[in-house]
Amino acid sequence: MNPLMDSLQKGNLKRIRQACANCRRRKTKCSGERPICFHCRRNKHTCVYEPYSVTVGDNPPNAPVTSNAENTQQTQLLQRISLIESRLAELSGQTAQQPRPLMDLGPPGQQISLSQPAISGNHSFLAPSQSVLSSVIDTYFTHVHNQPYSNFQETSFRQGLQNGTLPRCLILAVLASAVRFSTHEFYAGRMLEASDVYAREAWLSVLTDHLTVEDNMGVHVVQTVNMLAVIDYTAGRVNSGWLKIGLAARISQGIGLMGEPEGWLPVAEQEERRRAFWSVYLIDKLISCGRCRPLVILDQDCHIQLPCDESTVRQGETKKTYTLLQLLDWNTEMADTPSPFALVILLASIFGRCTRYVYANRHSDEIPPWGTKSEYSAINSSLLLFESYAKMGNTLVVDMLTASVGTVGIIDHQELGHRVFAHTLFHLCHCLLNHPFVLRLCLKPFGSKVPPSFVTRAVQNGLDHATHLVDLLRDVSDAGGLVESSFYAYCVAIAGGILSIASHEESQIALYRPSDMLECFQRGMDILDRLANFWTHAANMSVRLRDFHAQQHRLGSVLDPTGVTRDLDPMSEETFWSMLDYSIMGSNPRKTSNASGSDVPRMPSPTSWTLGSDFLAAASPSVHTSHEDMFRGLSPALRLSEVEYLLVVSWECCLPRSERPSAGPFPFPEPLHVPSPFSEIKDDASTPIASHTIIRYIDYINMTSNNQSSPWEAVASGTTAAILANIIIYPLDTIKTRLQVQVHSRPKCTETKEDEPRSPQPIPTSYDNVIDAVSHVVQEEGISGLYRGLSSSILSTASMNFAYFYWSTKARTVCQHFLKSYNIPDSNSIVKELLLGAVGGAMAQICTNPIAVIVTRQQTCRGADEAKSIFGVLTDIVRSEDGWTGLWRGLKVNLILVVNPMITYGLYQWLRGALLRFRNRLGFADAFLLGALSKVAATVVTHPLIVSKTMLQSKPPACRDGRAFRGFTEVLLFIIQHEGLRRLYKGLAPQIVKGFLVQGLMMMLKERWESFPLMTLN
Structure with missing residues (x-):
């Protein structure tokens, strides 16, 4: 043999023998540091150095030759020193880390430690007695095994447990799966807690003992992760369970479980590998019941035969079975009936296609x-x-x-x-x-x-x-x-x-x-x-x-x-x-x-749909104590009030910062496809789009209660609430309108032709403020003057609601048909919702503008002699120089006023972002205040257009000798020339107050009077 190779091999053997037992078992390079090597210290493992008497005989080439007696004494001395060093290393390691003893089944009363206290702490569940452990293992094979997952064979598992060859993670996973069914007094009243402890320790063991160690993954890791995936998924930790089943599938593919096991393996081990893989396959199919849950394992990739029946497994025999693809083929000739587990796998494959x-x-x-x-x-x-x-x-x-x-x-x-x-x-x-x-x-x-x-x-x-x-x-x-x-x-x-x-x-x-x-x-x-x-x-x-x-x-x-x-x-x-x-x-x-x-x-x-007096009270704890959604009892499909401050702040300010949008509109999961008809009662501060956003929300909540079953009933209840609120605040609406149309600076209003004689005209009393206006109207016209045009206003409110509902529905239907015709994906964005709302509001304004003009004329007429009916006002308008087109005066301004909700929403987002620079999250009071400021600011910005619209729809001022305004720009110039820039905001205070009162009254009355229109309809 080559001397150089012989020397290298001897050196390698010596280095291996000098490694600690933990690194040798894991085939990891050991630093040799004592009492704890670097690898064991980093991973918090037990570090034990075994006696290295085997290396004594490998003397260096130049070692002097000694006698047999001296050699024997030296060998014994080195053995004793090695034994002492290994025991010292064990004691030192236990002092630093308290390592767990090896797993063995001793006497019934013996404590069996399953913990790594350096990681987990001394938990009572992690030191069960042998009797407790045996009881839980028996429970597993009665209540969990083959229900339906069959990760291993009972005989081989018990034998491995007895021999101490099972990995710690697998034993913990079995305990975590079975303890929920245990009746042992050790777990009385603490089954779920024990299951969580065992599952957490099993997962930590997988991470530290297997996933972070090279070439230390086997079937037992697949079995463990598979059982932990079921525990996490059923405990509500869906993403964690989803991650684990994907990991189990990849590990099973990596170690070759998708193909037939090697023929030299024992029969029992071959069947265990098959059952472990098919258990992974089964849970992958079962938990993929969702719109965002794709399958991990495909049928065409499974080349391993299906499990055999239980009797064959228990007898330790082998049996040739079919593959899944063969079982799915009608042309396969079946000699034997497939085993029950094989039929479960067949149904799992069909179930996967079904999902x-x-x-x-x-x-x-x-x-x-x-x-x-x-x-x-x-x-x-x-x-x-x-x-x-x-x-x-x-x-x-x-x-x-x-x-x-x-x-x-x-x-x-x-x-x-x-x-x-x-x-x-x-x-x-x-x-x-x-x-x-x-x-x-x-x-x-x-x-x-x-x-x-x-x-x-x-x-x-x-x-x-x-x-x-x-x-x-x-x-x-x-x-x-x-x-x-x-x-x-x-x-x-x-x-x-x-x-x-x-x-x-x-x-x-x-x-x-x-x-x-x-x-x-x-x-x-x-x-x-x-x-x-x-x-x-x-x-x-x-x-x-x-x-x-x-x-x-x-x-x-x-x-x-x-x-x-x-x-x-x-x-x-x-x-x-x-x-x-x-x-x-x-x-x-x-x-x-x-x-x-x-x-x-x-x-x-349904218990969380009521928006009564306890609504905010029930939501308050979640707002102030956590980052949960205050509208927790409602489906995300309801969160579509993109523009009104109440729903914007309620939905967004209560979310964790990590879930909030960084910029731009926040993502709404699913828009409402059927608009609810609830327009603000002739609230000039915003078009129906702005007011519909809140009420669309409430309508859909009420549609899900036990009292309503159709959108038209929601229309009826909304309209009833709107009419009642209209009656309550109508005097304020009348005063607001009169303040907006009066020309305050009379001396400057001298628009008469030079060739015409100036005849003095009676100038009616002007109003200084709201209180002054109320007192003058009551003195001149009585209380009825505050309610002039009420019947027309009620008609306007009802017609606006139904018109908006009808045209919004039509607009959405046309939009969906267009998208479907050209295969355009339907996007759920705020822009789309605003556009559809704008279309519905615009068409509703076109249909109902004549009634609004009549209401404005009736509200602004002065004196008891000028009070006319709806037909009388209509006749006057038609006979004027405008003719029938006079009924649509102010329409352009109404269409422009769709910018009001956009300003409200944009300003709120800007203020919210500025405030979040100084705070971690917004409280409900902060959000409400920001929304109110945004609403007021939007009203202030658009108020000149509101005033111009009101003056367009009313009779022209007396100083114009009956000559009507041709457009809203002419109205704005007239106010600036004769009254000054400040008068562009006349009637602003009652306009803002009315907006708040209208919203609050509509919500309250809609909730309290909801059953009245239903009884009427029924």
Whole structure:
């Protein structure tokens, strides 16, 4: 042998032997520092130097030759020194770090440490006795294993636990998964706390012992991360669970789990590798039920055979099974029935296609669902394939229980778990495919071409499978089986949503009775409540499903076969989506989660929709104690009041700074597609766009309550509140109008032609302020003078509301049709909302401007003799030199006044940014003050236009001898020449006061008087 190579190899061996045991096991270069090497000190690992007696015989080439006796004494001495040094290193390391002892199963009373106190601290859960540990392990294989995930074999796991060869992270993950089902007194009342502690320690162990160490990842890491992903996802930590399942999938791909294991591996280890991979595959399919949850593992990449049956695994035998692609092929000849776990994987593959069909963009599918080549038909074909494998036509719960009874006459929960889960997943696929809301979305593009028989069969099929799903889980539970899998909560919630819809409204296309559906819905809620004892997300789903059921009276229209082409309002659509998305349904219904990386829509609870006296009181704690949204009980689809200060500040000032927009308009998740008609009562400070923003918000809230079911009822309640508020503040409106039209500087107003004789005209008394105006009007005309033109104003308010609602709806319909025709994506921006509001407001002004002109004329006439009816004023206007066009005086100014809400919003954003330079966040009082200042500033900026509009619509001043103004520019020049620049702001104070009173009264009256117009309509 080459001497040089021999010397190098000896040197390498010596360096290896001089490394600590931890670095040698991890194949990491060791610095050799004692008592703790650099690597162990950095990663806080236990550093132990083993005796290096093996190196004694490797003497240097030039070492002197000694006698055998001396050599033996030297060897013994070196062994003793090495042993002493290693023991000193252990003691020194324990003093500095308190390392954990190795895992072994000692006597029943022995404490077994699972902690790394340098990282975790001495927690009581991390030092369970052997009896506690054994009890939890038994609980795992009863309640968790094969429910439905099968990460390893029970025999091999127990043997590894006994031998102390299992990694710490895997043991902790098993404890975290099973402790929630434990009945041991050690965990009494602390199961969830213990689960969190074990899960956190397991994840830290994965990070420190495996992910940061080169070439130290194996199947046990995949198994651990897979179990931790389930724990995090079901605890509401959706993003953390999503991250972990992606990590488990990549590690499994990296270590070759997607292909067949090497043939030289033991049979048990080969099957364990298969089950670990298919468990990762299964959870990847199950948690991808959402619009922003793409799959990680594709079916065509899975070349490993499916798991074999439990009896074969327990006997330690090998069995050739099919691959997933072979099982999905109708042409595959089946010699044996696939194992229950293989059927679960088959259903998971079909379920993955089903979720992509539901959540993907269906507009690209030009084939109707009833077509033989459609994705809908392909998925149904795959479900029929499962029926042929599982012999579902003859399978009952009793049959499944009989097949799962062991040799001792006890139910084998591991065998039964996969059978029940496969059948449940089968029903869930049908529920999703035939969900009324999903059917509506799929059939809408085909309009009148949709065959009624297809709709009838699909709806009935969805109801049947929803009922079967609930009855299956109930029967299994009643028969002694375990219905405790975390995914059962989602299955029951989907079925419960369908049953809830059917229980509220009797459909003409499905053969069912609402009372039967309600009874089945209650059975599903009972199952969900039992699951809530173990799973946090199940409790959240129970709350959301009850809230959904409470408002379902207005969502039952999805069962109407004639309405598949009609659009649902955005609030209803977002509600349905929130009841289909796994991550949203499992999140806390009282918190806004960021489950999908963006603002996820969340269904509001009816208990939080009331905007009564306790609204701000309920919101105050979240405003002052945290960065949560004060409108937490409302769906993000409602947050569309882009321009009015109340909703802007309420939504934005309460968010964390990291979630606030840095500049420009903040992102609104989804705009309202049906505007609510609630215009400000002839508030000249802003066009209907500004006032509609707040009331559109409130209308949609009230549409979701138990008293309303259509947009027209919201129009009626809004109009009623507007009329009542109009009556209350009408005297202030009259005084405001008279102050704006009077010419204060009479001596300068001498516009008469030179060739005409100047005849003195009676000059009416001018008003100095609001109080002076009120006193003069009451003295000259009585109290009735303050209410002159009230009937016309009421007519103007009602017509404006309905006109705005009608034209805004038309504008949005045209916009959506245009975008769809040219395949332009629909953007949800503030610019779009302002433009659509501007179109609706402009068309409403064109339609209702004549009534506004009549109201202004009636309010500004002086003296009891001049009081005229609506018809009389209309006749005077038409007979004037303007003719019929006089009814549209001031229209241009009204159209220009759309800038008022834009100024309000822009100024608010600027003031808010300036204030945030000195504060971390805005309180409610700060936000309200900024909004008020913005509103006042916008009114001040546009007030000259408001005055000019009022003077255009009223009779010309007496000094102009009846000559009307030709436009608003002429009015502005007239005021500047005859009254001065200051008079451009005449009537500003009552204008501002009126704006505040109008907004407050409308909100209050709309809430308190909402039932009155409904009773009238009904």
